[in-house]
Amino acid sequence: QKEVEQNSGPLSVPEGAIASLNCTYSDRGSQSFFWYRQYSGKSPELIMSIYSNGDKEDGRFTAQLNKASQYVSLLIRDSQPSDSATYLCAVIGKLTFGQGTILTVHP
Amino acid sequence: EPEVTQTPSHQVTQMGQEVILRCVPISNHLYFYWYRQILGQKVEFLVSFYNNEISEKSEIFDDQFSVERPDGSNFTLKIRSTKLEDSAMYFCASRRGDRVGQPQHFGDGTRLSIL
Numbered sequence: 001q002k003e004v005e006q007n008s009g010p011l012s013v014p015e016g017a018i019a020s021l022n023c024t025y026s027d028r029g030s031q032s033f034f035w036y037r038q039y040s041g042k043s044p045e046l047i048m049s050i051y052s053n054g055d056k057e058d059g060r061f062t063a064q065l066n067k068a069s070q071y072v073s074l075l076i077r078d079s080q081p082s083d084s085a086t087y088l089c090a091v092i093g094k095l096t097f098g099q100g101t102i103l104t105v106h107p
Numbered sequence: 108e109p110e111v112t113q114t115p116s117h118q119v120t121q122m123g124q125e126v127i128l129r130c131v132p133i134s135n136h137l138y139f140y141w142y143r144q145i146l147g148q149k150v151e152f153l154v155s156f157y158n159n160e161i162s163e164k165s166e167i168f169d170d171q172f173s174v175e176r177p178d179g180s181n182f183t184l185k186i187r188s189t190k191l192e193d194s195a196m197y198f199c200a201s202r203r204g205d206r207v208g209q210p211q212h213f214g215d216g217t218r219l220s221i222l
Contacts, residue, residue: 043213107172
């Protein structure tokens with residue numbers, strides 16, 4: 001089983017829609033979870049961190065964590081073309097990344 | 108806003124040569140990392156460094172690789188006797204502490220091309 005696994009992509013949503021990105025992890029002892037965004041040829045850019053069960057909102061982004069189900073997700077509301085990128089789910093401590101989900105927001 | 112800086116942005120080297128990739132972490136950060144991303148593949152952990160020693164390393168980080176913090180600001184990755192398959196983007200990251208929720212901040216990366 002992969003340590004961090006993301007839902008298969010690519011994901012395509014129309015502008016203004018909600019994009020839902022999902023991630024599961026295998027280490028039940030994991031404590032911190034991060035969503036990074038990576039544009040092609042660029043470095044990962046932190047979007048959100050979450051470490052408590054429940055939802056965490058920051059602008060158009062909402063991260064959700066369910067430790068019992070070992071599941072973390074990212075919702076992007078009012079998706080914009082500029083949100084088109086690869087989204088990486090990552091789990092601390094050596095920061096294990098999922099394979100990424102390519103999101104395309106089309107006008 | 109403070110950021111992690113990496114140099115050079117692109118390094119082209121002949122196979123078998125040694126390369127040194129340089130990173131300047133954020134000044135008050137204590138934990139340092141190197142990652143690799145082969146074109147089209149996921150970001151892979153190489154090594155973490157704290158208190159002037161390696162704290163964790165992956166299977167990728169074999170004897171060909173070494174890291175060093177030669178002074179108070181630089182953090183380097185040395186690759187000896189480079190191979191074609193070492194061609195990748197190498198990212199440095201730093202983290203202020205190890206408290207739950209503290210993120211790693213990434214530099215822009217060095218693209219390493221082995222010919």
